Amino acid sequence: xxxxxxxxxxxxxxxxxxxxxxxxxxxxxxxxxxxxxxxxxxxxxxxxxxxxxxxxxxxxxxxxxxxxxxxxxxxxxxxxxxxxxxxxxxxxxxxxxxxxxxxxxxxxxxxxxxxxxxxxxxxxxxxxxxxxxxxxxxxxxxxxxxxxxxxxxxxxxxxxxxxxxxxxxxxxxxxxxxxxxxxxxxxxxxxxxxxxxxxxxxxxxxxxxxxxxxxxxxxxxxxxxxxxxxxxxxxxxxxxxxxxxxxxxxxxxx
Numbered sequence: 435x436x437x438x439x440x441x442x443x444x445x446x447x448x449x450x451x452x453x454x455x456x457x458x459x460x461x462x463x464x465x466x467x468x469x470x471x472x473x474x475x476x477x478x479x480x481x482x483x484x485x486x487x488x489x490x491x492x493x494x495x496x497x498x499x500x501x502x503x504x505x506x507x508x509x510x511x512x513x514x515x516x517x518x519x520x521x522x523x524x525x526x527x528x529x530x531x532x533x534x535x536x537x538x539x540x541x542x543x544x545x546x547x548x549x550x551x552x553x554x555x556x557x558x559x560x561x562x563x564x565x566x567x568x569x570x571x572x573x574x575x576x577x578x579x580x581x582x583x584x585x586x587x588x589x590x591x592x593x594x595x596x597x598x599x600x601x602x603x604x605x606x607x608x609x610x611x612x613x614x615x616x617x618x619x620x621x622x623x624x625x626x627x628x629x630x631x632x633x634x635x636x637x638x639x640x641x642x643x644x645x646x647x648x649x650x651x652x653x654x655x656x657x658x659x660x661x662x663x664x665x666x667x668x669x670x671x672x673x674x675x676x677x678x679x680x681x682x683x684x685x686x687x688x
Contacts, residue, residue, distance in 0.1 A: 558628025581633030593650035
């Protein structure tokens, strides 16, 4: 189910409220300096890639490849400094549940508005998670900045009556400098668990992507469909993962 830009931003805000958000401010002069840096050029190219997929000039699968290549080229320490990670970790208070806390990263307003993409940090204590979920017509990429994050991914094969048929595609520990991405085409379902005392990923979501597939199940307010992929797999290795409410997902996985 596609959502317009305003609805997508509202959904992101609701997700941030549930997981915990703390705003940081940057001055105009500081941004001018940042945008002339190596990381500033990375931010500009990131915006261009996101604008292209949103406008249909770049296919979702190609967006995944492009953003992974971009993240591979830029020194990780430049991005860590750009998002002011140390300041975030100093001020952030984790949620009561073992969920990842979400912190919006300030971005040049004109650029972010034009590209229509999200820019946020996910911060995990050891054992904290982002519960397993699917997305409708959205691309997303998590670049790990600190610590290790266990990442389980699944292709979304079909929407059944009360479940989604999945094919497991990966179960690995993602380290700093590595990116895990998703789209309608590849790894649409993901599940993250922090493996270090503190683990952080920088997430770039882009919503309202022209649908290549039609889905039976609408997403919840934060553009997520929560699932339980821990049920026994079928004989062919596929999983009929039941759709569950967000609160139930928190109870089972957080």
